[in-house]
Amino acid sequence: MYDVAIVGARCAGSALALSLARHGLKVIIIDRTRFPSDTMSGHYIHPAGVSALRRLGLREDLERLGSPALRRMSIDFGSFTISGAPTPARDGTVDSFAPRRWAFDPVLAEAAVAVGAELREATNFTRLVFDGRQVKGIATVSTSGRVEDVRARLVVGADGKRSRVAAQAGARVYDTVPARTCTYYAYWKDLPIDRAELYVRDGRFAVALPTNEGLTFLAVAWPVDRFGAVRKDVETAYLAAVCELPSLADRLVSAKRVGRFTGTADTEGFFREAAGPGWALVGDAGYHKDPITAQGMTDAFLHAELLSECVVDGLGGARNIDAALMTYSQRRDALAKPLYDMTAELARLSSPSPEVAALLAAVAVSPGATSEFLGIMAGTVHPQEFFAAPNVERILELAGRPKAA
């Protein structure tokens, strides 16, 4: 009998397993994949995520992975660019990283195993085992055909956006946002870059990030209704979009693409009920949003940390497990909601209103405001604090611009 059985061993599942095993809980993680394996994803980890990984003891492992530490971010809006370093996290973390998932995910899973979690790869979760309404375990089948039930006091679905655990548990879906963007990405050799570069245009978004092996990750996003047209000839659409961004296009001329284009239009947003009797969800399984703000991995670490605290209390006897899981649900939603709404707004890919454009132009000429603004994406500044009327007025005044009416 395990304390916790976790389905899915990537960002959310392994981060949770690591934290729980470190608290002495008996944990098993299963994943149908065998590591190392890649997954369709960008891999930008914001300072708030790096800070969470530091708390898990993985900061040095992150540095060893071979993707450079990034201190600066620039967001090019066409007529002006906001460029600088974000406000640091509370522990002083200012770096972000963009390690390839085939390199990063196994390190996380191995760290969980090193502190006592049991990892079963190439093992598929098939269904929940119930006793009445209470989940009591999981049924699994290995790729060699071995069928086994695993009993646990708590089952956690960290099995991604199409979570089978969530479907079996009947988790309610709420606060949905339809898919608004589609995106394609590729890796490039000899595309020099020393920071996270974002490009925002009407109907278009692009992001370039340095990653492992000296390669640059370059993604382009379009409105979702362009997906059919884009995928008919991805290369032409992708290069045409980059050509509209001269500072990037100039560098792409001498770069060479390594590998194929990968893309998706599966970008809808939703929350799923985070927990019920004997089960909980973490990571994309419980909360999904458009990748445009690259928050999925950072959220997975932060939500795993929240869930771990509540599970340690609940299974350790400090409080009732159902009450502890309720706390997790509330705290997860409160933490996620502001950036969820902002992500949904950015995913419209529409030009900012004149008021917002004036604010952003004022931010661009103030190093302090730049750090605060970039801190929103970095997870180190609360959007409500930044967009509070007195703060907006202060930024506009600093830039010598008239206050908003």
Ligand SMILES: Cc1cc2nc3c(=O)[nH]c(=O)nc-3n(C[C@H](O)[C@H](O)[C@H](O)COP(=O)(O)OP(=O)(O)OC[C@H]3O[C@@H](n4cnc5c(N)ncnc54)[C@H](O)[C@@H]3O)c2cc1C
């Ligand atoms: C195009 C794109 C770009 C992105 N860019 C970024 C970015 O730059 N930064 C960022 O933070 N996020 C980004 N994201 C989001 C990020 O990929 C996810 O938020 C993140 O991977 C979620 O981690 P997770 O552990 O919850 O789920 P996943 O990474 O989806 O892992 C789920 C695991 O569960 C396993 N699993 C599923 N079903 C079963 C089953 N039945 N039995 C056993 N195992 C199972 C899978 O094999 C998988 O290993 C991007 C996403 C996309 C699509």
